[in-house]
Amino acid sequence: MATLKRTASDDIARTTPHKIRRSAAEAPKTGTRTVAVHVGSGTEKRTFDIYQDTLIRHSEFFKAALNPSSNWMEGQQRSVSLPEDCPQNFEILFHFLNTGSIFASKEDDISGTSSTSCPLDLEWGRLTECWALGQKLLSTTYKDAVVDTIIEKMRTSGRFCSNLHEYPCQNSTPSRAFRKLLVDVVVYRWSQKTWAEIGDGLSSFPDFLLDIARAQSKISKKGFPTTLPWAGDDCTYHEHMDDGTPCYKTLF
Numbered sequence: 001m002a003t004l005k006r007t008a009s010d011d012i013a014r015t016t017p018h019k020i021r022r023s024a025a026e027a028p029k030t031g032t033r034t035v036a037v038h039v040g041s042g043t044e045k046r047t048f049d050i051y052q053d054t055l056i057r058h059s060e061f062f063k064a065a066l067n068p069s070s071n072w073m074e075g076q077q078r079s080v081s082l083p084e085d086c087p088q089n090f091e092i093l094f095h096f097l098n099t100g101s102i103f104a105s106k107e108d109d110i111s112g113t114s115s116t117s118c119p120l121d122l123e124w125g126r127l128t129e130c131w132a133l134g135q136k137l138l139s140t141t142y143k144d145a146v147v148d149t150i151i152e153k154m155r156t157s158g159r160f161c162s163n164l165h166e167y168p169c170q171n172s173t174p175s176r177a178f179r180k181l182l183v184d185v186v187v188y189r190w191s192q193k194t195w196a197e198i199g200d201g202l203s204s205f206p207d208f209l210l211d212i213a214r215a216q217s218k219i220s221k222k223g224f225p226t227t228l229p230w231a232g233d234d235c236t237y238h239e240h241m242d243d244g245t246p247c248y249k250t251l252f
């Protein structure tokens with residue numbers, strides 16, 4: 001007979017209060033029209049039906065694509081194709097748009113060892129790919145939620161990803177807020193051993209290296225704070241602080 005295994009996330013779900021009674025004004029403003037978003041290509045291709053108003057609220061990319069007065073075919077057909085994107089990663093965005101949460105961890109994410117002798121955890125890479133998808137789709141809410149997921153993982157696991165910066169810096173230009181987190185991970189968590197093992201790789205990202213030098217210079221004057229900079233539950237690492245849009249936490 002199959003045995004149901006109790007997990008840490010079950011415990012969190014049981015102990016976190018859920019507000020069931022809310023005002024009608026708080027109801028999700030989804031509208032009734034949906035858009036078919038086709039993601040991936042070939043046999044991997046999947047279609048996600050999403051409320052148009054939800055897509056527009058969370059993504060400047062979809063807002064432009066679905067604008068009926070624009071010349072984009074997508075706006076007239078209510079259909080958008082993203083052939084180069086990964087359906088599995090888009091599914092994480094799909095669930096975020098519906099719930100405000102990031103469902104990205106998997107049971108078998110941790111296996112073997114990485115080059116830095118730490119357990120290899122596939123969730124870190126998946127989260128940075130999610131951030132890159134948010135960057136491509138111009139979704140500040142999604143990027144901020146992904147950043148909070150990275151922070152929560154660091155807090156609850158006590159671990160960090162020493163090369164968290166690599167994928168975002170190689171494939172995009174991280175915003176000021178996300179770059180601050182990537183810099184703080186190096187400044188506050190890298191040991192001498194980490195520097196010896198992978199520090200040379202930072203020479204590929206001179207601007208990032210300069211930010212690290214500036215942050216370390218501030219610490220050498222003021223000293224290390226008693227708590228890690230991501231200990232608070234605030235918007236320190238949120239991009240909406242710079243672009244003036246609402247925090248994703250207020251939209252769900």
Ligand SMILES: [Zn+2]
Nearest residue numbers: 235238247248
């Ligand atoms: Zn915020």
